[in-house]
Amino acid sequence: MTTLPAPGKKKLGLVIDLDTCVGCHACATNCKEWNTSGHSAPLTDVNAYQAEQRGVWFNRVFSYEVKGGSCGERTVHFPKNCLHCETPACVTVCPTGASYKRAEDGIVLIDHDKCIGCKLCSWACPYGARELDEDQGVMKKCTLCIDKIYNTNLPEADRVPACVSTCPSKARHFGDLGDPNSDISKLVKERGGYDLMPEAGYKPVSKYLPPRPGKKAAETVSLAKLAQGGADKPGGFLAFVDRILSR
């Protein structure tokens, strides 16, 4: 059913730290690796080894340049995947009931057996999180590694999304954002985590942590000024020596 369930208590999501992300694309690569054999398998690639290659990825790492503000001039690496919104229009527009939001943990999923590939859900997502598998003719999207986070065959420490477990700079965090006392909620509070495109009104569950304020640049000393002897003006005895030497 594509009508949204009553908002549940548990809201699983990701928190992405834009301060520590180094843009290595490991999250995107491990996501592809895990998910090409999981719930949404396969994540088809077309022309994989030639020009015009295209295929399904759930996670894409952008890089931006920012300047003129609290975080100074810098490069910000910006991984983007489904934010598992609280009011996801991608679900309600689905004509077949293939798209749904789980009441128990808020994860937005697709039942690939019901999808007719009309693409309307991808039109309804302002974040560009859904990609059509043109080989299978159905839509695919981030599952928050539903086949990993609840997988009791795995050690408990490994029951986190593939993008989180692989991140070498600990820029990705996973947890229950519906519980104000969870580690991840505390992190969001402490670091001022924010929503992407809040004006769209989708209420994303996953949050982004802003880059920390840049360090103030060291005071600069003009070389020209130094060359003119404009360093520190000596006084007293040294001023006398300075005058003698300057003749």
Added chain:
Amino acid sequence: MHPAYSVIFFTTASGAGLGLLVWLGLFNAFGMLPKTSGFGFAAMALSLGLIGAGLLSSTLHLGRPERFLKAFSQWRSSWLSREGVAAMATFVPAGLLGIGWVFLGQTGGIFALMGLSASVLALVTIYTTAMIYRSLPPIRQWHNGLVVPSYFMLGLGTGAVLLVALTAVSGAFKPSFGWLAALLTAAAFLTKSAYWKQIDTEKPASTIATATGLGAFAKEVRMFEAPHTEENFVMREMGYRVARSHVEKLRGIARVTLFAVPLVLILLTLVAPPALAVFAALAAVLSAGVGVGVERWLFFAEATHNSLLYYER
């Protein structure tokens, strides 16, 4: 947005067919149309044929068309599903009217009532089609108050032009049909002009600064490196770009072929001798057909999707 020909044909053909059905149901109830089975067959075949052809065409853009029946299930939340249900529901009274008109030689009583029901359901179907686009917040050119009026005006307007041609060819033309078509063509022109002005002048609510949220921490945000070197699905489906100069030319073509030429030809139909009137009415259909195709192509090609803000496009 990528202008898929199957969807352009679907919305324009079904729109005109539904518009025609609205007028057939209404004018039949008022006894303004011939009761002959020949006219009934031509009228119902043209209207239901266009609606049906459009619906069939819409399945061509599906990834898994064989599963299309599932699309009727989610009418509680989905405008696309509602449209499918409304279109199918329209066929029931329309089909009954057709049976009465063509096979029983009856258009009054219960059949007139069926015709009126078909008119109402056809209006509902046009509304649901428009709402598929109107209800999508990421596309500002569609999430716009003038989209629904445009679909109504163009569906009812092209339907009225078809009615003029149909009645002119079968010798059942009435001046009121001509004036209706002329009035709706003019109203559609005004609606569409207001729409174009609005999408040209309104300031987008979302920018790369709000999309990334980095605007709160920096005055300037620009892309340094794209996440992939080749175009992905999102860029191909949502990132269609049409040159500004072409937009102006195509809008000009739409203004002439969809509005100006049909208006003149319909006024000609009103005053010309029958032979010329038939020719003028058929030419009006041809011109409006080309025009509404260009207009719908632009409706897609001009629409920008917020997901492309991440790509600085």
